[in-house]
Amino acid sequence: MNNKDTDWRWLSEQIKLWGRQLGFQEVRISDAHADVATVEAGLSDWLENQFHGEMDYMAKHGTKRTRPPELVPGTLRVISVRMNNKPVNMEESWTALQDGSRAFISRYALGRDYHKVLRARLQKLAEKITEQVGEFGYRAFSDSAPVMEVEWASRSGLGWRGKHTLLLSRDAGSFFFLGELYTDLPLTVDDPVASYCGSCTRCLDICPTQAIVAPYRLDARRCISYLTIELKGSIPEDLRALIGNRVYGCDDCQLVCPWNKFSQFTQEADFAVRHGLDNVSLIELFAWDKETFEARLAGSPIRRIGYEQWLRNLAVGLGNAPSSPAVIGALQARRRDPSPLVREHVEWALGQHRLTKE
Template sequence: MQEKTSKDPLQDPPDRVLDFIQLAGTIKAWGKELGFQDICIADAGAQMTQAESGLLEWLSNGYHGEMDYMAKHGTRRSRPAELVPGTLRVISARMNYMPSSARDSWEVIQDGEKAFISRYALGRDYHKVVRARLQKLADKIVAETGHSNYRVFSDSAPVMEVEWAQKSGLGWRGKHTLLLTRESGSMFFLGEIYTDLPLPIDDPVGNHCGSCTKCIDICPTQAIIAPYRLDATRCISYLTIEFKGSIPEALRPLIGNRVYGCDDCQLICPWNKYASITAENDFSVRNGLDDTSLVELFGWNREEFDTRLAGSPIRRIGYEQWLRNLAVGLGNAPSSPAVIAALQERRDDVSPLVREHVRWALKQHERRSS
């Protein structure tokens, strides 16, 4: 919690008590001005029994893989007041991220010479953008109320973002486990403000997935093992971003050319025909990452990786993991002199992890040519 910097308006005389209904409307209007497409409010004290038990079961099954941070915070993830004492409300916000100029995703995925990068990662790191905007919103709330007990989050702490967004009425959880809205599909970022201001809460919306299972059916590695249940250890986003080790050989061919994340379950979702283009310049395509060849990216040295991806969410996986992912993509690419030469160039890379994946990739091409 931030320290109180002025008189607490909750303790003011009755004639000066804040109109929280009006304040909630003002907060939502400010949110729109700051670039958020929607703002909704949930009761942080509401029972999360089902979500909490589901999380604990998911963890006990080991579906989180090496994401130890998912387990170490215990119930603080589902009980906001244990993370930030005094929290009464969760203000959830969403911000669109689809850039206007990106090459069609399916075209890139089907072009084996190209590197597919999840569309949320084509521009600036969303953690910084969303958090900075939420901080501005919090600053406005403090200026208006004189009350400064809050904490801002953007995929940066043990927060059940989708669950709180769903409870607030921002959207509903799709069968792929992501938040969906009728207006914008799922191509947006989420962020939260925990606060002890007793703001009026919004009503949840209904689930509109119906009998559709397109997201489950299309998953390349069948990581969505049941509606609303994801085995992260099979998920390409987990394997290419969160997982630091040797990608299981059985899964490598299924990854195709997806070198950072995977959007298949979103791209196939009927609701994403309504996905809106972002107006945020920060999310515009950088370095041509929407339509770049695997060979070109594999040729970047460490300095180029650090320089070109400065400010990008991709940079956090590190150069070694980046090369590992690209080696898998090149192993799945159509055989060509350029592809073979690129792999041969790194056959004796200083990294054992990279060497292993490069040699696997070369073997794939040897098998095809024999």
């Protein structure tokens, strides 16, 4: 089809249909040239307050993060997609959090790495578009570049930004992944939706470390997801006890959100729980050697943090676990770990158990 003869409204609807056929639950389109002055001012203020912590990449790239045509020249539209990730055993989340001997892993990370899954589907969507219009300009993203995913998703009407800063949908809550296709096609854009958070503050109230310092404002330096995933060095001592048994990410603000009663279970086999990670003890995971870590977590997003950081997180979890000879023994077995980072957190954890005896 010659682009001059393209019915862009028809094509826009076809793209949404193709996206759903490829496994995305929803597909929407926004204008890449929309006014972003307010967004850029908010990002600048967030960075000036150092709320990004050691995530230096948040301060890089300048306006490429907020202006798609500067990142990918020629971009006219942002196609935003949503794919559910809620595991079928979601009700186990609170049980796992309340059992201090178990390791709690953010529900999205229990299966395979979503980055590859979404980008592969987005590539297939681009190929479907190519079959229809011929070669066109595009680039696929999924939490992998300076892209303001929630902003573009909310502008397209996929949902609204919740007070915890995540995207919320009346039909799907927040247990889903986002992805984008930047494209140079002049597709028909969708309208945004209103916010439905109202006066609710459950996400602010439940945050273990009070990282949501105000509605729609997150201090990442206190966020458990940042502390267990993004932070590469030592976890601040005053926050360690608050982390509990959360060894990779944190879902509290989502678990308590009323809109997640509408969240839908994933149908993607790649997102199914692997290796029993939804019901595994801290002691068992702490006993893994590096080879076991690499093998068992191959294809998992957890593997990205590396073995040393994994042990650091588990040491904190064991420091917060109910005291027992088995827990103390597991920690003592790593007192001579080659990593100074691991040894530091092991000593802190042992100190916690000494305190419980005094």
